[in-house]
Amino acid sequence: MTKRREKILLPLLAVLLGFILGSLIVIATGRSPVAMFAAMVKGFSGLDIINDVPWNTRYIGEFVINAMPIILTGLAFAFASRTGLFSIGAEGQLMVGSLAATAVALLVQAPRFIHLPLVLMASILAGALWGAVPGFLKARFNVHEVTVSIMMNYIALHLNNFVILNIFGSQDKVKTAFFPETALLKSPFLQSITRGSRLNWGFIPVILALVVFSFIINKTTFGYSLRAVGYNKDASRYAGMKVNRNIVLSMMIAGAFAGLAGSVITVGTFNFGRAMSAAEGYGFDGIAVALVGGNEASGILFAGMLFGMLKSAQPLMQSQGIPREIAGIIQASIVLFVAMRYGIKMLLERFKKQQAVTADGDRA
Amino acid sequence: MGYIIEMLNITKDFPGIRANDNVTLQVEERSIHALLGENGAGKSTLMSILFGLYKAEQGSIRIRGKEVSIEDPNVATSLGIGMVHQHFKLVQNFTVTENIVLGSEPRKGILLDTRSAEKKVESISKLYGLAVDPRAKIEDISVGMQQRVEILKMLYRDAEILIFDEPTAVLTPQEIHELMQIMRRLVEEGKTIVLITHKLKEIKAVADRCTVLRRGRCVGTVPVASTTEEQMAEMMVGREVNFHVEKGAAAPKDVLLRIRDLDVKNSKGLLGVKKLSLEVRAGEILGLCGIDGNGQTELIQAITGLAKAESGHIFLREKEITNLPIRERLDLGLGHIPEDRHRHGLVLDFNLDENLVLHNYMQRPFASWGVLNKKAIKDNAARLIEEFDVRSGQGAATPARSMSGGNQQKAIVAREIDRSPDVFIVAQPTRGLDVGAIEYIHKRIVAERDKGKAILLASLELDEIMDVSDRIAVIHEGEIVGIVQAAQTDENELGLMMSGSLRKTPKGGQA
Numbered sequence: 001m002t003k004r005r006e007k008i009l010l011p012l013l014a015v016l017l018g019f020i021l022g023s024l025i026v027i028a029t030g031r032s033p034v035a036m037f038a039a040m041v042k043g044f045s046g047l048d049i050i051n052d053v054p055w056n057t058r059y060i061g062e063f064v065i066n067a068m069p070i071i072l073t074g075l076a077f078a079f080a081s082r083t084g085l086f087s088i089g090a091e092g093q094l095m096v097g098s099l100a101a102t103a104v105a106l107l108v109q110a111p112r113f114i115h116l117p118l119v120l121m122a123s124i125l126a127g128a129l130w131g132a133v134p135g136f137l138k139a140r141f142n143v144h145e146v147t148v149s150i151m152m153n154y155i156a157l158h159l160n161n162f163v164i165l166n167i168f169g170s171q172d173k174v175k176t177a178f179f180p181e182t183a184l185l186k187s188p189f190l191q192s193i194t195r196g197s198r199l200n201w202g203f204i205p206v207i208l209a210l211v212v213f214s215f216i217i218n219k220t221t222f223g224y225s226l227r228a229v230g231y232n233k234d235a236s237r238y239a240g241m242k243v244n245r246n247i248v249l250s251m252m253i254a255g256a257f258a259g260l261a262g263s264v265i266t267v268g269t270f271n272f273g274r275a276m277s278a279a280e281g282y283g284f285d286g287i288a289v290a291l292v293g294g295n296e297a298s299g300i301l302f303a304g305m306l307f308g309m310l311k312s313a314q315p316l317m318q319s320q321g322i323p324r325e326i327a328g329i330i331q332a333s334i335v336l337f338v339a340m341r342y343g344i345k346m347l348l349e350r351f352k353k354q355q356a357v358t359a360d361g362d363r364a
Numbered sequence: 365m366g367y368i369i370e371m372l373n374i375t376k377d378f379p380g381i382r383a384n385d386n387v388t389l390q391v392e393e394r395s396i397h398a399l400l401g402e403n404g405a406g407k408s409t410l411m412s413i414l415f416g417l418y419k420a421e422q423g424s425i426r427i428r429g430k431e432v433s434i435e436d437p438n439v440a441t442s443l444g445i446g447m448v449h450q451h452f453k454l455v456q457n458f459t460v461t462e463n464i465v466l467g468s469e470p471r472k473g474i475l476l477d478t479r480s481a482e483k484k485v486e487s488i489s490k491l492y493g494l495a496v497d498p499r500a501k502i503e504d505i506s507v508g509m510q511q512r513v514e515i516l517k518m519l520y521r522d523a524e525i526l527i528f529d530e531p532t533a534v535l536t537p538q539e540i541h542e543l544m545q546i547m548r549r550l551v552e553e554g555k556t557i558v559l560i561t562h563k564l565k566e567i568k569a570v571a572d573r574c575t576v577l578r579r580g581r582c583v584g585t586v587p588v589a590s591t592t593e594e595q596m597a598e599m600m601v602g603r604e605v606n607f608h609v610e611k612g613a614a615a616p617k618d619v620l621l622r623i624r625d626l627d628v629k630n631s632k633g634l635l636g637v638k639k640l641s642l643e644v645r646a647g648e649i650l651g652l653c654g655i656d657g658n659g660q661t662e663l664i665q666a667i668t669g670l671a672k673a674e675s676g677h678i679f680l681r682e683k684e685i686t687n688l689p690i691r692e693r694l695d696l697g698l699g700h701i702p703e704d705r706h707r708h709g710l711v712l713d714f715n716l717d718e719n720l721v722l723h724n725y726m727q728r729p730f731a732s733w734g735v736l737n738k739k740a741i742k743d744n745a746a747r748l749i750e751e752f753d754v755r756s757g758q759g760a761a762t763p764a765r766s767m768s769g770g771n772q773q774k775a776i777v778a779r780e781i782d783r784s785p786d787v788f789i790v791a792q793p794t795r796g797l798d799v800g801a802i803e804y805i806h807k808r809i810v811a812e813r814d815k816g817k818a819i820l821l822a823s824l825e826l827d828e829i830m831d832v833s834d835r836i837a838v839i840h841e842g843e844i845v846g847i848v849q850a851a852q853t854d855e856n857e858l859g860l861m862m863s864g865s866l867r868k869t870p871k872g873g874q875a
Contacts, residue, residue: 220734221726228722231713238670238700238708239722240691 006345007294013344014292014337015306022330026322035320043313044305059312061190061197065269067308068206069094072261073286074304075213076131076254078295080145082217083250084230089134089149090258091283092156093127095276097262099160100126102176102273105183105266106168115182120205120263127259128252130156135251139244145251157279164275176273185268202268209257214297216253226250258283288335307331366429368393368556369414369525374423376409381757383409384420385580391525391573396547396557398567398588400600401577402798404755404768407560410577411527414558415447416440427525446518447527452510454502460513461485461498464520488519493549508539515546526550527558532566544570562600562798564593576600601800611810614834616645618681620818621667621787626676628662628842635674636662638842644787644818649809651833651850652822655862659842660822661703664791667820668700669693670708680787694723699785701776703792703822709776710764717745717760720779752778753804770801777805781812788812791822806832826855840864 023033038050046059073090080087100122108115134148168176185200217223228236229246237243261282266273289307293299310331314324337344369391376384383406391397401407412418414425416434425432427443434440440447454463461482470477470484485498494512502510511531518526528547532540547557547570559571567574567588574591576583576599583599597605621644630636637659644650654660665671667678669690678686685693702708710719721730721741729740745760754774756762764772777793790809794802809832813819823829829836833850838861846861846868860866 219736221731221736222734224718224725224736228711228714232707232711234707235709235711235722237690238668238702240689240694242689242691 007296007299010341010344011292011294011299011303011338013348014341015334017337017344018330018334021333022326025329026326029323031320031322036317036322036326039316039320039322040309040313043316044309056195057193058195058197061194061199063305063308063312064203065198065200065308066311067305068202068264068268069261069282070285070289070307071206071300071304072209072257072264073282074289074293074300075209075286075297076127076256076258076261076283077287078290078293078300079213079217079257080131080250080254081290081295082223082230083226083246084233085135085138085145085247085250085254087131087134087145087149087251087254088283088287089131089145089152089255090261090286091279091281092149092153093130093255093258094262094265094282095153095156095160095279096130097123097127097259098266099156099163099262099273100259101183101263101266102164102168102179105179106176106273108183109180110182112182115180116185116267119183119267120260123259123263123266124256125259127262128256130259131251131253131255132248135248138251139247153279153283157276161275164273168273174275179267179271183267184271185264186271198269200268202264205260205264209260210297210301213257213300217297222249258286288331291335292338306334366393367391367426368428369558370426370429371410371414372424372426374410374413374420374425376406376413376418376420378409379757382580384413386423387577387580387582389575389582390585391556391558393556394551394554395572396551396559396570398559398561398571398574399577400562400564400567400574400596402562402600402800403770404579405577405600406580407577408529409580411447411529411558411560414440415445415527441521441523444522444524445527446521446523446525448511448514448518448529448531450529450531452514454510454513456501456503458502459498460496460500460502460505460516463502463513464498464517468521485516485520488516492519492546492553494546506539508542511539511543512546515550524554525556525558527560529560530562531559532561532563540566564596564799567596568593578602597799600798601803605799605803609806609810609831611832612814614648614813616648616834617816618646619643620646620681621820622677622679623663623667624677624679626663626666626678627674628659628666628671629674630659630662636842637666639676640839640842640844642837642844644820646786646816646818647813648834649813649819649821649832651829651836652820652839653824653826653829653836653858653862654839656824658839658862660791660839662842663839664700664703664789664820664822667789668698668702694783694785697786699780699783699788701780701788701790701793703795705769705772705776710772712763712765714764715760716749716754716756716762716764716767716775717741719764719775720745720748722779723783748775748778748782752781752808754778770797773797773805774801777808781808784815784817786817788817788819789822790819792824793821794823794825794828802828826858830855830858838862 023036026033026036042048042059044060044063046056073094076090076093077087101119104119104122108118110118130152133152134145137143137148138145164176165173185202187201190199191197225236225241226246228241229243233243285307289300289303293303310327314327317327318324367390369389371389374384374387387406387410389410399407409418413420414434416436416439425434432443461478464485465481470481482498489496494516496509496512496516502513531543550557561567571588573585574588574596575585576596578600623640623642626637626640627635628637640663652660662671666673669688673686677684680696680698683696685696706712711722718741721744725731730737742760748754749756749759752774755771756767793805809819809821821832830850835847836850836853836858837844837847838858840862841864845864848868861868
């Protein structure tokens with residue numbers, strides 16, 4: 001099996017196995033997996049394949065909304081991962097990105113073509129800054145990035161809540177005043193073609209982020225040196241690369257992707273800053289997306305859409321009497337099957353061998 | 365005497381490469397049969413087929429005249445075939461006996477019958493003169509002893525045919541000598557041995573017959589007693605091999621590398637290199653020899669920038685490089701073939717073409733404006749593969765990890781020589797390589813000298829140092845204890861200096 005084919009085939013198999021397992025559980029609870037798949041199809045296309053209900057494009061909009069942030073946090077995890085770093089700080093980077101977006105949205109007054117880019121840039125910078133901290137500590141003092149990035153997540157959560165509640169003056173202990181129109185990604189046009197969904201222009205920065213990720217990693221000398229450091233630090237140093245600088249930069253860029261996710265949510269899905277009781281899990285979903293997507297831009301795009309679809313299917317499944325947790329189980333088992341890819345590969349190879357043997361037998 | 369093993373017309377394909385091409389091997393009973401070939405010639409593949417790890421596409425195997433189909437190692441074991449792998453497969457915190465019986469434990473009820481197992485191990489050990497303590501823990505015994513445990517494992521399972529895969533690679537000279545005696549004893553007691561190796565001296569010492577493989581093909585089988593080492597080497601490599609490095613006299617010119625009073629700390633935080641001074645001139649090869657761990661690594665790492673100099677100065681031409689970043693040293697004309705090719709020399713998960721631009725990936729034509737030019741990188745690889753005869757299954761796109769050690773080293777040599785550095789630091793350039801690759805690499809190093817480069821060659825192989833160098837500096841406990849002309853010294857003198865009992869400073873009192 002060639003490496004390239006294997007990279008595509010194995011995650012697809014994992015997804016298939018995940019769905020099979022989910023179906024079996026649905027059957028075990030005495031319900032029809034057909035209803036589950038119908039809910040999923042409706043979850044991303046708005047088409048109802050069971051009931052005779054007209055096409056509802058609203059679901060498409062909501063599906064995209066769910067996919068966008070986890071694609072970005074997936075890119076964040078994958079970027080650090082390509083440099084051999086295990087960053088689980090996307091959660092916190094997203095939150096400070098969201099806070100920075102809130103600040104610029106509320107404090108700056110400018111026409112939209114200036115204000116909106118400023119909002120996005122602020123979130124990117126804030127995320128990068130938040131990512132730089134574990135990167136710097138790793139490079140300078142060899143503190144493990146997992147520990148630092150987890151702690152940075154808590155700092156981000158409470159910093160966000162403190163600033164939202166105390167500085168921006170919350171309306172009802174939860175949210176800030178509404179942002180001016182000039183700061184928003186929202187679009188009446190997009191809303192109108194998706195029957196009032198929250199779909200917004202956020203998908204444009206997401207697509208740009210995917211392109212930028214792929215370009216940096218695969219096409220640039222910087223990406224080459226990041227990958228070299230990720231695979232073999234000693235050889236990179238021997239070749240004259242600045243290993244520590246690469247670690248910090250990689251964590252910053254990873255943070256930038258996650259920070260952008262913060263503004264896509266805050267000025268796209270919502271139009272106000274929010275205080276939160278706990279992290280919303282986008283960061284951890286991003287890890288799953290990056291794993292299933294094989295740390296490649298195209299893979300992350302598909303994995304992000306897949307998990308976005310599972311998220312939007314949840315309420316629909318519930319309305320069909322299927323526990324919404326099934327979607328979570330499918331998502332988790334896909335990640336598990338991806339983690340078990342070596343076992344799956346072994347089974348595949350054994351299967352192939354057997355086939356070859358029987359083919360030989362036929363000839364004889 | 366009949367053949368105990370007959371492997372007839374064996375062919376085995378791997379993706380992109382035919383590992384065995386119509387190979388026939390016939391081994392006489394009660395003999396030591398050597399299987400000789402360069403790295404990647406197909407020796408291990410052939411033996412793995414005999415041991416049931418791979419299945420051949422074509423050909424048949426006969427054991428004691430009976431045709432057999434060896435599906436897996438269990439079948440091989442039941443046929444009396446045992447294999448001592450190059451990397452031992454032992455449980456470190458088990459005793460010798462526990463390791464030997466693992467998988468076929470003698471039982472007393474539900475309990476392990478340790479006592480009778482120990483007795484059996486002891487009696488086998490005595491019979492063959494192995495002198496292994498059955499109650500010792502593996503982690504407490506030497507590498508040589510561990511190898512004997514592997515041998516005992518096979519004997520315990522009544523193996524009649526013993527395959528040794530490069531058994532001497534991990535042994536000291538003394539242990540090698542003892543192993544040879546054990547092998548002779550095994551044959552006396554009726555066993556048959558297949559010895560996989562690329563070391564001609566060992567074949568001459570113990571083997572009766574020798575089958576030579578080259579690039580997956582069988583070159584021939586010869587009686588060892590009436591064949592010289594040179595003849596066997598020629599069969600293995602496919603042309604005449606020079607054991608002696610062909611080179612003219614050195615024509616040293618300006619000093620290109622100058623080291624003054626250098627102090628470098630080692631990994632334990634102590635001074636590994638003390639007040640060391642050394643000069644290497646253009647057009648000469650300075651050999652650095654010493655017993656392993658006497659400061660060679662620290663010195664080389666300080667010159668190349670991988671380790672920090674505590675004090676002292678390093679000059680490349682007139683420019684001080686003591687504290688420069690590695691990239692700047694490289695740009696000033698420093699080249700380095702590192703001691704550990706897997707740790708420093710290559711990114712094993714990169715393809716060959718990416719590895720060949722490890723230093724200059726950011727320079728034209730491999731990149732412009734920070735964007736890689738994949739075509740230029742690929743063309744560069746194709747050119748170096750051709751020029752340096754790097755053998756790789758999928759050309760430029762071969763993952764470095766999948767290449768043989770000799771070809772990995774050739775790739776590093778190709779990359780470094782192609783950069784054409786003025787000062788070339790070469791560490792252990794031929795460790796673990798076969799005759800053909802060694803000869804080739806030595807030739808390229810001498811060619812660089814003749815182009816007027818300054819070369820510092822560090823090696824633990826005394827033969828290599830004496831053959832290749834023009835001058836030899838001996839290092840002992842971090843200090844240079846003597847510098848001699850290679851042509852005017854011998855092993856004895858160098859040995860005395862390496863152990864620190866003789867000092868020899870050249871005229872002028874300056875090292």
